[in-house]
Amino acid sequence: MKLALEKMKGGCYKSEIAPSFRPELEVIGKPGAKIDGPQLVSGERAFVEDYVTPDTCYMVVLRSPHASAYINSIDDSEARKVEGVIEILTAYNTPETHYMQAGQGNPEPSPHDRRLFNLKVRHVGDRVAAVIAETLEAAKEACSKIKVDYEVLPAVFTVEEAMAPGAPLVHNGIVEYRSGAPADLDEYNKKAGDPREGKVIYQFPLHADIHKNIAASNKGEIGNVDEAFAHSDAVVEATYQTSQIQHTPLETHLCFAKMEGGRLTVYASTQVPYHVRRIVGWVTGLPENKIHIIKTRVGGGYGSKQDILIEDLTGYAAFVTGRPVFCHNTREEEFIANSTRHPMRVHVKMSGNKDGQITGIFMEVCANTGPYGNHCLTVPMNSCSKTLPLFKCDNMRYDLKVYYTNTPPAGAYQGYGTPKGTYGLMMAMAELADKLGIDYKDMVLKNHVEEGYMLEILKGLGEGREGNVVPVGSCGLDEAVRKGCDMINWGKKEVSSDPDWKIGKGFAMIMQGSGLPGLDHSEAIAKLETDGTVILNSGGADIGTGLDTISAKIVAEILKLPMDRITVNSGDTDSCAFDTGAYASSGTFFSGNASVVATRKLKDMIIKEAAFQMGEKEEDLDVRAPGEVYSKKTGKTLSYYELSHTACSGTGHGQMIAHGTFTTAASSVPYGAHFAQVAVNTRTGEIKVQKFYALQDAGTPINPEVALCQMYGAVMKSIGHTLHEDMILDKKGRCLTANMTDYGVPMISEAPEDFKAVLIDVNDEFGPFGAKSISEIACNGAAPAIGIAIHDACGVWIRNWPMTPEKVLKALGKI
Amino acid sequence: MRIDCIINGKNRSFDIDPTMRLRDMLLINGNFAVRDSDDCEGFCGSDTVLVDGTPVYANLVLAGEVNGCEIRTPDGLGNSQHLTIVQQAMIDAGVVQSAYNAPAAALLLTWLLEKNPNPSKEEIGKESESFQGGDQGCLKRNLHQRRRL
Structure with a gap:
């Protein structure tokens, strides 16, 4: 408001918006217009819901009223009679593939302990069925007509209840390991309960014991703590407890998916487009080349959109029905069926x-x-x-x-x-x-x-x-x-x-x-277009934090190009290269560094091509604003426009495209x-x-x-x-x-x-x-x-x- | 029922159920930046529009109530090629981040400046309490006494 008032009254801002850093750099470290700002603030099409087409079906999920129960049967015969209902999905007609919804590196340090629909519900709000119908109203009406026979089980809600001797078990099915299985696994699995428990599959050992409700554990020590406690002037000991809280993004979770030309296209509000593609691939059985994830702008992530909480089911629904399907969580679903901070x-x-x-x-x-x-x-x-x-x-x-x-x-x-x-x-x-x-x-x-x-x-x-x-x-x-x-x-x-x-x-x-050194991985592709502008295809996922602007500034800084001659296209799995995604505070460091690597490679290609076209030596050339190569020796210049135009003229060396990969142990x-x-x-x-x-x-x-x-x-x-x-x-x-x-x-x-x-x-x-x-x-x-x-x-x-x-x-x- | 109104300066007519929510009517008109963040609870303000110069939650107004009214929606301000001073200032200040309801915030702030060209900090705070800013988290309305136990 202060800035707007200053501009209205005096024609310019008088206040300093933010401090500047790195005086030797042009745009990095300087306040400057966020490149997606105009699109977002003016209310242009930007979010998943804005791309939903009129022929789209709606999906509504029937959720469990019980914290723990086996499903004895589901009768959806009345629901299917509702006009406009296309399909009803339950555990009885969906794959038994076990997976998990965390968008983490593969293999994940999380157990594969769920299916699209389970035969045991494990929390109030757990998925029981999903109705796909031609209207939202029909989907809701059909949901209300599904009859479910539950066998209600005792439940645990705190770690104290979960660790108590004889506590009800949240998971009591067969345990499998993809690697590192313990020698006594067969003996362990003899204690497995009802087949409706499903499976828990570890990619590698997490030191878990589902028979004690332990999902994972770890411990370690340096030095000798007990010795230190025994020989110190004072010792304090206390327990600190935190509550269960929710991310409350203004845009609740939503997804739009459709089949086109035998491929599944998913519009996703996600921090992890490539993990979405992998997991949608797992549940549909489609290979990755048949799935296209389009990350739209994201109306608030905060970690909740690191998980594939809605794309798995919406993608599957579009795949099996062949119809465009849209699903949009209610606010209540955000709280009870989404994700939260671990208490x-x-x-x-x-x-x-x-x-x-x-x-x-x-x-x-x-x-x-x-x-x-x-x-x-x-x-x-x-x-x-x-x-x-x-x-x-x-x-x-x-x-x-x-x-x-x-x-x-x-x-x-x-x-x-x-x-x-x-x-x-x-x-x-x-x-x-x-x-x-x-x-x-x-x-x-x-x-x-x-x-x-x-x-x-x-x-x-x-x-x-x-x-x-x-x-x-x-x-x-x-x-x-x-x-x-x-x-x-x-x-x-x-x-x-x-x-x-x-x-x-x-x-x-x-x-x-x-980010996670040794685990995270980012890539970017920098293209010099035929008029000397640049399109950077970044695998990174800008979730409103300014990552695309960071990538654009990196290109501008390295190639000495004006910002309006740079476009960043990000998070599109067809046109961009693999990136683990925006989590673990990795965006700037990993995806930004991939943009640095790609752009520096593009600069090298530009210099090499310019040396050829100008008849100069590479070591005598450099780039400068507003996007041209100049010779430190002869003073000659060649604009990126001329350079790229000649390279793509039919007799040139072709378009300059550089691919950068960034991984690190640092x-x-x-x-x-x-x-x-x-x-x-x-x-x-x-x-x-x-x-x-x-x-x-x-x-x-x-x-x-x-x-x-x-x-x-x-x-x-x-x-x-x-x-x-x-x-x-x-x-x-x-x-x-x-x-x-x-x-x-x-x-x-x-x-x-x-x-x-x-x-x-x-x-x-x-x-x-x-x-x-x-x-x-x-x-x-x-x-x-x-x-x-x-x-x-x-x-x-x-x-x-x-x-x-x-x-x-x-x-x-x-x- | 036939609803005649002006939306962003243009005459519009709808033949619709008057008990439809105003937001749904505006979505039919293509004003998709009028959004819902709270299941029509009237908390977040993502559905803010101006009806005859007064900010309302479009999810809490019936279409029949706007017959003969003038409505302004967030997308009726400047477009991305021609931003208004308020829209540009929001970008320059760094507050347009995930921005799910940034357009609605721009509309409310624009309305505030039109009403009062020299607002105090307190007045800005009071008027913006009808909003939840997703990234700044500091624009939220206390409609009810909240449970704090």
Whole structure:
């Protein structure tokens, strides 16, 4: 509004939109128009629903009212009589192929533990049947006429219930391994229950035991933690609990699929087009050349669109009916049948000495993956692998177990386990500092890692394989902590004029990754068109974060071309090359680096062709704005237009097309520190976030204004998780808060009065033009920063999010 | 029932059930940027349109209610080749990200500036409470007292 008003009144902006970085570069590190901005803000066709054709059929899913039940029978005879019904899909007429819906690298570190439809429903909202009809109304009416006979079973909803002796088993079928099967597997499978349980198939061992509801587990240690605990000045031990929360993208999950010329085309709002193609291929039996995934613009992903939650069934429906099919989740379905953040119980034991040195850390993580194992190993592992490496500590141990339950499903969510691990570890460190009588800031500064520190802890924390032990690379952590402490006047006690309100301050160190070294993989194809413009086909998936703009800026920077002469086409599996997708904070680092590789190769081709056409030596040539080759020796120039036109003239060498692949073992870790000042009403328990300062080292912020907004958005989301959001289940597993009004996303009135995002300027060695990731890490700081500030304000530790007024009053002993 | 109205400056007539939601009528007219994020709950504001100069949730208005009215929809502002100052400012500020309801936000902010060319920060905040900004997460309306237990 401020910018618009300035332009209306004075014809130009007077305010600085965002800081600039890297003065030696033209467009990278400078605020600039996001290339998909005009399309999006003006309401042009952009999202999946905008491409649905008038002849499209609608699909509605009948969902289970029970948290756990066998299906005895399904009678769809009346439903099929409804006019306009095309097909009804159930477990009885769909493939028995077992797969999973997590969009992860193949082979996945998640068990294949479901079919399109199962004969055992495992949560309220689980798929029972799907009706494809010519109208939405007919599909809904037919759904209401399907008769299902259930054999209702006892259910478990918490990790405590799931781990109890004799607990009902969420999965009790045959277990198979694609590799690494244990020697006693045949004996193990003798305990399998009803055939309707289906199978659980591991791609490799996840240290699971479905007979104890354990979906995955892992543990590891460096040094000797018990020894450290025994010989330290103080030890603290506490358990931190997090609730089940949902991503609430404004665009609920949706998919449009149709058969054309014997191929299946799927319009998908997805973070992982190539994983969608693979999994749709698995359920339909189609090879990848017969499937075309078109990623549209994505109206909010946050990890929920890393999973193939709707494309599998919609793609299959279009395949078997031959009709165009559209499916669009209701908001309620988003909550009960989609994916959520894994609820976790993080138990931390930490020891330290009077000089502030942390001597030992033990993290025990119990996570609830719900009825299916999407990301069941990797999310909880991230709660350790993206937190413990913040500490220079020689003795660290982690032990994590992930349990199946009958809650709504869990999956990937921005931050990917790290917000919960950070909450536990930072709170425990503050509790330890408090016990030792040491300033928390001093303890942080004494114990945080710095560039070059060798991260031995990572050895056991690979994603299903041995992790890379690497030294800390570029690191703005110390600067973020010190600068934030200055901004918030750390150590200065603020006092409210109202005696009921107590004010406190807190902060948390944070880190994440920039993709998964050794696992992630990105490709790009750069084409010089015949008029000297460039089309870059990027396998990356821009989900609103500005990845396409990053790729365009990379081309502009390397080829010295104006931005309006560059088009980025991304996430289309026919025209682009393979990319694992936008998750694990990989977009900028992996897909951006693939764009760098492809564009540098194209530049080399341009120079080589220009040398031929100009009769010059390659070493005498370079490129310059506005898109031409010039000779440093003779001063001659050749525009890209002339160059490409000649190359494609019928007698030339042909179009210049470069293909870039990026994989790496290098790790570029973003760091930061988030600060909060809160006011707590000790009479009512109300909590107000007065100030929030998010300081992050993102390497070179390629789109600084977009990066800052990513930070603001993620902080608001995590303030919501910290203070308000909660999927409350009743005793039968039904979600009581499955709508926007009851659920509790934060309101504008709850935004911090003083809210700042600050980019710490660090140039990374491995990132594209020095860039690291920006968004996921920004979800990690709010809970511990606010929790520590609440303690500073009124002396109580709230070890359970959301931190509600009721919990504050209970902790204060007032109710 | 015949509904006569003006949509983005053009006369339009519909022969439809007057109990149809206004959003559904606008979708028939091709105004697909009037979206639904909340099952017609009136929470997110993705379905915001202006009826006779007043912002409403199009999912909570019946088609019969707009007979004889003037309606403005998000796609009635500038197009991608000719953006308005508000639309361009939103892009320049970095707030157009996943942008599912960015067009509706542009419409609301445009309306606010037309109504009050010099709004205070508080006035902007108050008026934008009818919105949920997906990426910024800070534009949401508190329609009901929320459960906080």
